[in-house]
Amino acid sequence: MSKMHVKMTVNGKAVEALAEPRTLLIHFLREDLKITGPHIGCETSHCGACTVDLDGKSVKACTVFVAQANGAEVTTVEGLVNDDGSLGVIQEMFREHHGLQCGFCTPGMITRAHLLLQENPTPSEEDIRFGIAGNLCRCTGYQNIVKAIAASADALNAQKEAAE
Amino acid sequence: MIPAGFEYHRPTDIGAALSILQEHGDEARVIAGGHSLIPMMKLRMADIGHLVDLQDIGELRGIATDGGTAVIGAMVTQHELITHDGLASAIPLIREASLQIADPQVRYLGTIGGNVANGDPGNDMPGLMQCLDAQFELTGPDGSRTVPARAFYEAAYFTARDDEEILARIHIPIPGAGTGYAYEKQKRKIGDYATAASAVLISVQGGSCSAASIAMTNLADTPIWAAAAAAALVGSSLDDAARSAAVAAAVEAIDPVSDNRGPVEFKKHVAGVVLRRAIDRAASRAS
Numbered sequence: 001m002s003k004m005h006v007k008m009t010v011n012g013k014a015v016e017a018l019a020e021p022r023t024l025l026i027h028f029l030r031e032d033l034k035i036t037g038p039h040i041g042c043e044t045s046h047c048g049a050c051t052v053d054l055d056g057k058s059v060k061a062c063t064v065f066v067a068q069a070n071g072a073e074v075t076t077v078e079g080l081v082n083d084d085g086s087l088g089v090i091q092e093m094f095r096e097h098h099g100l101q102c103g104f105c106t107p108g109m110i111t112r113a114h115l116l117l118q119e120n121p122t123p124s125e126e127d128i129r130f131g132i133a134g135n136l137c138r139c140t141g142y143q144n145i146v147k148a149i150a151a152s153a154d155a156l157n158a159q160k161e162a163a164e
Numbered sequence: 165m166i167p168a169g170f171e172y173h174r175p176t177d178i179g180a181a182l183s184i185l186q187e188h189g190d191e192a193r194v195i196a197g198g199h200s201l202i203p204m205m206k207l208r209m210a211d212i213g214h215l216v217d218l219q220d221i222g223e224l225r226g227i228a229t230d231g232g233t234a235v236i237g238a239m240v241t242q243h244e245l246i247t248h249d250g251l252a253s254a255i256p257l258i259r260e261a262s263l264q265i266a267d268p269q270v271r272y273l274g275t276i277g278g279n280v281a282n283g284d285p286g287n288d289m290p291g292l293m294q295c296l297d298a299q300f301e302l303t304g305p306d307g308s309r310t311v312p313a314r315a316f317y318e319a320a321y322f323t324a325r326d327d328e329e330i331l332a333r334i335h336i337p338i339p340g341a342g343t344g345y346a347y348e349k350q351k352r353k354i355g356d357y358a359t360a361a362s363a364v365l366i367s368v369q370g371g372s373c374s375a376a377s378i379a380m381t382n383l384a385d386t387p388i389w390a391a392a393a394a395a396a397l398v399g400s401s402l403d404d405a406a407r408s409a410a411v412a413a414a415v416e417a418i419d420p421v422s423d424n425r426g427p428v429e430f431k432k433h434v435a436g437v438v439l440r441r442a443i444d445r446a447a448s449r450a451s
């Protein structure tokens with residue numbers, strides 16, 4: 001099968017490449033672009049470790065063809081750092097509240113939390129649990145992940161207030 | 165988990181999509197959100213030479229709720245169904261059911277059109293659409309036609325849609341004010357298909373049930389619209405005997421198979437439990 005010309009914006013940078021249409025977005029990111037934040041846990045649409053932001057939607061990059069993402073804007077956990085390269089708010093809160101143990105699920109969790117907090121800046125604990133239901137963690141028991149996301153909401157809201 | 169190769173097409177109007185389907189016949193398939201199709205392609209259970217992506221076809225999007233009918237474009241995602249306030253107030257049953265489908269990531273991409281066209285008995289929307297008496301608008305090389313959801317499903321993965329037709333829109337009569345509704349689903353975990361699920365609408369007038377509609381999901385090789393179960397409620401005061409008779413009629417109408425979600429007897433039991441809960445909740449909401 002012939003390769004196609006793929007163009008997209010990944011973490012704010014324009015990228016162009018030749019790829020087979022059947023290439024999964026997760027393989028394109030990890031193997032062609034060497035962006036290895038998004039992980040492959042199951043490769044069968046179940047675990048959420050591969051979660052990236054695609055045009056303002058949280059998606060499992062193992063269940064999107066690169067052809068479908070042609071022209072899109074993609075953000076991975078690497079794109080959520082501050083401009084100076086230091087940890088972004090949600091990343092920092094995961095560190096501070098021990099929202100990770102092995103860290104395998106963390107890039108997906110943080111990328112999902114990023115959009116969840118944009119859509120709902122003041123989530124209840126239940127909203128957080130429902131909102132991350134597509135991301136599995138085999139280590140933490142979720143408690144500290146939920147705390148980290150709640151603390152991120154507070155920190156982001158405080159930042160917003162300070163800026164106003 | 166790498167699917168076989170294919171040629172990729174991304175037409176911008178229905179006409180162009182239809183001509184690709186006509187040109188390549190059996191070898192071509194449309195893709196909407198891809199969250200049923202891509203897993204099948206990865207397992208190499210679907211062999212597709214030409215994949216026709218519907219994402220850029222604007223006329224397949226949009227939700228309208230004016231007049232007595234909701235019109236929903238096939239490419240409307242489950243996430244959009246949930247977050248559309250106009251739809252949620254017109255037909256709250258759709259939001260209640262959509263929130264029980266899959267997980268957030270799947271709902272951002274999975275579409276109503278893909279869910280109803282897929283033909284998988286595990287999908288939640290076919291039964292939901294039968295309960296609501298939806299009409300499916302199909303567009304093909306010879307123009308458009310409309311098929312009722314209640315006549316669309318023939319067997320697992322076999323529907324009334326011809327290979328060269330695209331599901332364009334779904335038309336749903338908006339239930340009258342005060343109609344009670346419930347979608348009840350038993351699943352093993354978040355993101356799982358139903359062990360049993362049930363959609364119920366109930367109207368009451370002067371203390372008795374004036375109309376009802378009941379559909380059951382993943383309990384046969386098609387969704388089951390259980391007319392006899394609804395008939396057991398109509399005319400009653402929705403007393404316990406009528407509710408039990410409705411449950412018995414629905415359990416009679418289903419035909420589950422034994423699989424990793426449990427043996428037949430268990431599924432019939434769960435079907436009865438979810439339907440009873442759905443009837444109770446719908447009745448409590450009817451006014």
Ligand SMILES: Cc1cc2nc3c(=O)[nH]c(=O)nc-3n(C[C@H](O)[C@H](O)[C@H](O)COP(=O)(O)OP(=O)(O)OC[C@H]3O[C@@H](n4cnc5c(N)ncnc54)[C@H](O)[C@@H]3O)c2cc1C
Nearest residue numbers: 196197198199200201266274275277278279281287288331
């Ligand atoms: C982890 C996981 C959990 C899930 N859990 C559930 C669940 O609990 N309940 C549930 O109902 N679903 C569930 N799903 C399936 C999900 O809802 C799918 O998104 C949906 O079934 C198909 O919609 P789609 O837009 O992704 O369609 P696609 O996968 O793109 O297409 C499905 C089929 O429909 C055809 N098709 C699509 N659109 C059209 C159209 N407009 N006209 C004609 N044919 C069309 C395609 O050719 C294909 O054969 C789950 C999926 C995953 C990955």
Ligand code: FES
Nearest residue numbers: 042043047048062
């Ligand atoms: S790797 Fe994509 S969901 Fe598990």
Ligand code: FES
Nearest residue numbers: 101105137138139
């Ligand atoms: S921290 Fe190990 S899987 Fe989540």
